[in-house]
Amino acid sequence: MRAAPKVLVFGSVNIDVVFHACAKLPSPGETVSCASCSRLNGGKGANQAVACATVCGELDDEDGVDVDFVGCLSAKDDAFVLGALVERGVEVSKCQFESGVETGTACVLVDTQAENCIVVSPGANNCLSAEKFIKAMDSMSDAPEYACALFQLETPFDESVAVAERVRRDENNPCVTFLNFSPAKPELAGAVLACEHIDCLVVNETEAKVLCYYIEDIEEEDENEDDEEDESSYYARRIAKFSDKFVLLTRGAAGSSLHPPPMPVTGEDKLYYMTGTLHLNKGQVVDTVGAGDAFVGAFVSSVARNRLITDAMSIASAAGTLACTEPGARPRAIAAAQSRAASVETLCTSTELSTCTTRELFKRFDR
DSSP states (O other): OEEEEEEEOOOOOOEEEEEEEEOOOOOOOOOOOEEEEEEEEOOHHHHHHHHHHHTTTSGGGOOOEEEEEOEEGGGGGIIIIIIHHTTTTOOTTOEEOOOOOOEEEEEEEEETTTTTTEEEEOOGGGGOHHHHHHHHHHHTTOOOOOOEEOOOOOOOHHHHHHHHHHHHHHTTSSEEEEEESSSSGGGGGGHHHOOOOOOOEEEEEHHHHHHHHHHHHOOOOOTTTOOOHHHHHHHHHHHHHHHEEEEEEEGGGGGGEEOOOOOOOOOOOOEEEOOOOOOOOOTOOOOOOOOHHHHHHHHHHHHTOOOHHHHHHHHHHHHHHEEEEEEESSSSSSGGGHHGGGOOOOOSSSTOOOTBBBHHHHTOOOO
């Protein structure tokens, strides 16, 4: 039996304490009551790992992926946090524990009008160690070869870079690396754009604007800007061109797009793939909390399985839409993304590149 491709998610894990239906969001010095309180699992890294595993929910084992999640938490939360990941098909044996530090925690207050405010304490997320992970990998006689690796900015960026460098070493089994520039951190924009160990940046429209502001601060805008190009596409194209990376742009209800760096030899920089979203009936949208992470996990999973690039985009878009039909950050509804992907329209501006598999596409632009 063919071994399933492996995906590494190196990132954050949180415990979300949610206060539901607060009478109002409190002002300074004010105490308010709420209807109920929940203790839930969260964190962008852990949520994306679950999404990556869940989107294979309708596949046979032979066509699935193995997802390794590496995060850092307090040992006292082992059963609650890691048990929830294992139950969703995520491998957690490489997770790290830090004594004297709480697991990352988010306090979420939601009022009766669904408005919210959030306070986050990074806790053990700030202790996630690349050195520990690399030492463990180097000591293994059968260390995993990852098809893809995924990172975010809820853990120290330098640690992610070190891990990305380690997993990309094997030229015979290249690992495609992704960084979700979330939460957006302007102070890291220059380092992120210059990092040679990241193949693809994943951004929403706000995060793309943050990166593009950095670019425009150090170089003039394109003189031949296309008047018909929408703002978010312009941002994504500039980022891809400046950083020499792929840019995967999520546009919410407007769909998504993938912008390659300039073509080798020709330098063409206006190639892109674009998808729409699934049509949902009125009332089907419950919340959008898990949509972005579902999209990212589904796309990375599809790249690991070397799907056609158009299929990968459609599956990711379907997952992001289906996530909105279920409350919470780890929706199970996205398991149907592959069967629903055919309903998502996909456009490619290059006939030549429209039939590429994902790994072939990344290889064509490999520097």
